[in-house]
Amino acid sequence: MSIWEFANPVRFMRFSGKLLPYFSVSAALLIVTGLIWGFFFTPEADQFGSTVKIIYIHVPTAMLAINAWVMMFVASLIWLIRRHHVSALAAKAAAPIGAVMTVVAILTGAIWGQPMWGTYWAWDPRLTSFLVLFIFYLGYMALWTAIEEEDKAADLTSVLAMVGTVFAVLSRYAVNFWNQGLHQGASLSLDKEEHVADVYYLPLLVAIGGFVLLFIALLLLRTRTEIRNRRIRALQAREAR
Amino acid sequence: MWPELGKYGATVINAYIVTIVATGLLTWLSLRSARKSKETLEKLEARRNG
Amino acid sequence: MSPTLALLARELRLSLRSGGGAGLGLAFFLIVVLLVPFGVGPVPSLLAQIAPGTLWVAALLATLLSLDRLFQADFEDGTLDILTLSPMPLEGLVAIKAFAHWLTTGLPLIVAAPVLALTLNLPDPAFFWLVTSLAAGTPALNFLGAIGASLTVGIRRGGLLLSLLVLPLYIPTLIFGASAVSAAADGADPMPAFLLLAGITLFTLALTPFAAAAALRMHMR
Numbered sequence: 001m002s003i004w005e006f007a008n009p010v011r012f013m014r015f016s017g018k019l020l021p022y023f024s025v026s027a028a029l030l031i032v033t034g035l036i037w038g039f040f041f042t043p044e045a046d047q048f049g050s051t052v053k054i055i056y057i058h059v060p061t062a063m064l065a066i067n068a069w070v071m072m073f074v075a076s077l078i079w080l081i082r083r084h085h086v087s088a089l090a091a092k093a094a095a096p097i098g099a100v101m102t103v104v105a106i107l108t109g110a111i112w113g114q115p116m117w118g119t120y121w122a123w124d125p126r127l128t129s130f131l132v133l134f135i136f137y138l139g140y141m142a143l144w145t146a147i148e149e150e151d152k153a154a155d156l157t158s159v160l161a162m163v164g165t166v167f168a169v170l171s172r173y174a175v176n177f178w179n180q181g182l183h184q185g186a187s188l189s190l191d192k193e194e195h196v197a198d199v200y201y202l203p204l205l206v207a208i209g210g211f212v213l214l215f216i217a218l219l220l221l222r223t224r225t226e227i228r229n230r231r232i233r234a235l236q237a238r239e240a241r
Numbered sequence: 242m243w244p245e246l247g248k249y250g251a252t253v254i255n256a257y258i259v260t261i262v263a264t265g266l267l268t269w270l271s272l273r274s275a276r277k278s279k280e281t282l283e284k285l286e287a288r289r290n291g
Numbered sequence: 292m293s294p295t296l297a298l299l300a301r302e303l304r305l306s307l308r309s310g311g312g313a314g315l316g317l318a319f320f321l322i323v324v325l326l327v328p329f330g331v332g333p334v335p336s337l338l339a340q341i342a343p344g345t346l347w348v349a350a351l352l353a354t355l356l357s358l359d360r361l362f363q364a365d366f367e368d369g370t371l372d373i374l375t376l377s378p379m380p381l382e383g384l385v386a387i388k389a390f391a392h393w394l395t396t397g398l399p400l401i402v403a404a405p406v407l408a409l410t411l412n413l414p415d416p417a418f419f420w421l422v423t424s425l426a427a428g429t430p431a432l433n434f435l436g437a438i439g440a441s442l443t444v445g446i447r448r449g450g451l452l453l454s455l456l457v458l459p460l461y462i463p464t465l466i467f468g469a470s471a472v473s474a475a476a477d478g479a480d481p482m483p484a485f486l487l488l489a490g491i492t493l494f495t496l497a498l499t500p501f502a503a504a505a506a507l508r509m510h511m512r
Contacts, residue, residue: 039257040244050246053253057260100267107263108256115252132459139456146446155509156442160456163438163502167460170491174463177487178470214264221271228278235285 007084009227016220023217030210038203045200054112056204060211062105065133068098068215072140073165076158086223088154089230091161092144093222097215099137106130125179129172136164150230294379295387302391313357313395320353320400324407335412342411343421343472349407350400350425351461354432357396358457359450361388361440362507375511381504389437389500390430397429413476420475424488428468431492434499435460441506463491 006012038056045052075091078084109127110120121127143160147153246253306313327345328338365371374384404425405418413421439457443449467488474481 035257039253044247049249050244050253051249053246054256057256061260097267100263104260104263107259111252111256111259115249132462135455135459139452139459142452142455143442146443146449146452152509152512156506159438159502159506159509160442163460166498167463171459171462174466174487174491177484178466214268218268218271221275225271225275225278228275228282232278232282232285235282235289239285239289 004082004084007082007086009086012086013224013227016224020217020220020224023213023220027210027213027217030206030213032210034203034205034207034210038200038207042199042203048116051112051115052200054108055200056207058105058108058112059204060208061101061108062130063208064211064215065098065102065105065130068094068101069133069136069161069165069168071219072098073161076161079154080158080162085154085230086227088158089226090219090223091157092154093226094219095137095141095144097218097222099134099141101215102130102134102137106134123179125172125175128175128179129168132171132175133168136168140164150233294377295383298374298379298384298387299391302388303394306391306395313399316353316357316396317399317403319356320349320403321407323349323352324411327411339412339414339476342408342413343417343476344469345411346404346408346413346421347425347428347465347469347472350404350429351432351458351465353400354396354429354436355454355457357392358436358440359443359453361392361437362444363440363449366444366510371507372511375507381507382500385437385441385503385507386434386496386500389434389503392436393430393433397425397433400429401425413472416478417472417476420481420485421472424468424471424481424485427485427489427492428464431464431495432461434495435464437503438499438506441503441510444507445510464488464495467491 006015035056039053042053044050072091072094075087075094079088079091106127109130113122114120140157140160143157144153147156324345327341327349331337331341362371365374375381377384401422404421408418408421436457438460439453442456443453446452467484470484471481471488474484
């Protein structure tokens with residue numbers, strides 16, 4: 001039994017249908033636990049006051065924003081090389097989730113930034129690269145909807161995912177140069193993970209686990225919808241004939 | 242029970258509201274389209290087989 | 292005449308004749324740069340400060356404007372199918388078309404930029420670097436544009452989509468290009484930014500023909 005067995009849509013539907021309830025329930029459990037633990041039962045931090053509680057939503061969503069794109073990249077690569085339709089549809093299904101996560105990460109960061117930095121928005125390298133990532137998500141989704149032929153859309157969006165990955169990474173480091181090059185000594189560092197104490201670390205881990213499970217559950221659900229929609233179109237085309 | 246959020250209370254609450262609304266909306270839309278496509282497909286299959 | 296030169300000559304002839312739109316990008320560049328002082332006010336020191344970025348952004352938008360014609364006309368009338376059947380690899384064909392596009396849209400921008408920089412009160416030492424950085428950076432804009440143009444070639448009203456796909460790809464080029472010019476304007480060393488800009492351009496020239504050719508093949512399959 002190899003992983004490529006799931007490239008068969010029928011087998012994927014059967015298997016994902018069985019898995020989906022487990023992922024959904026555990027995602028809900030972990031998110032509720034992590035957020036309640038974080039929101040109600042963790043102390044304030046000296047430097048950040050109660051805003052430290054935003055870490056439990058900001059960090060998981062930001063991680064997913066990036067990793068959803070990585071997953072789309074891998075799925076697109078699999079489609080280009082092995083031409084498994086489920087893979088292409090999974091990439092399509094992941095894009096809206098990644099886009100929403102990017103928006104949430106940016107918004108929670110902005111809400112946090114207002115009292116902490118005195119501004120909603122700064123052209124900090126991390127903030128800027130998330131904005132760029134969001135635009136890549138928008139372009140990717142727009143290209144999917146613009147092309148009617150399904151296989152062609154899968155092909156072209158895969159090329160975009162490849163090119164987009166290269167340039168998203170390139171922009172991330174180019175932005176570093178630009179900010180330090182023009183505004184010397186801007187020191188709005190977001191490296192909170194590195195000095196997080198255990199009281200915050202454990203609920204954060206639970207929340208991250210919950211959001212990852214939520215991503216998987218939504219991904220399975222949306223991929224199933226895409227597979228069904230394709231089947232619907234095929235049947236309708238047959239009836240119309 | 243309710244934690245003391247201090248002067249940053251609105252900030253924290255807003256961030257949580259934004260997150261819950263956005264992920265909730267995403268989940269709801271995903272569920273809705275899943276249900277719709279499932280119903281349509283079942284109808285089509287039934288018509289084809291029946 | 293070798294096939295490469297023949298294709299290049301054909302592209303140039305087509306874009307220089309009426310309807311090719313070669314002059315349009317230049318006019319657009321002119322208008323965008325001239326609009327900026329109306330927007331931000333006629334303060335010379337302020338204009339001098341924003342001149343490098345303004346010129347680079349305007350050059351980028353002007354390049355974007357003519358991109359949708361890069362493959363569209365040839366795709367619609369079937370020329371692209373014929374060209375694909377020729378012994379020349381599609382990657383080479385894409386590179387030649389993008390290069391011809393740069394000759395007709397990028398090169399005029401480089402020539403016009405110093406003149407427009409005068410109106411924005413760009414500091415003297417930056418003029419050389421403005422021209423140099425545009426010369427080094429605009430080919431990347433055209434070649435990256437070829438990716439967007441090849442992705443959207445068969446799509447009706449693909450122009451807006453093309454902008455959405457291509458503009459984020461322009462960010463590294465824009466950052467390093469404008470940084471080189473502003474460094475020169477501030478009396479700093481423009482070399483680091485310029486070398487990175489040249490590196491991005493070489494990277495783009497080497498890789499984009501493959502991506503664009505792959506996308507075109509998918510359209511014609």
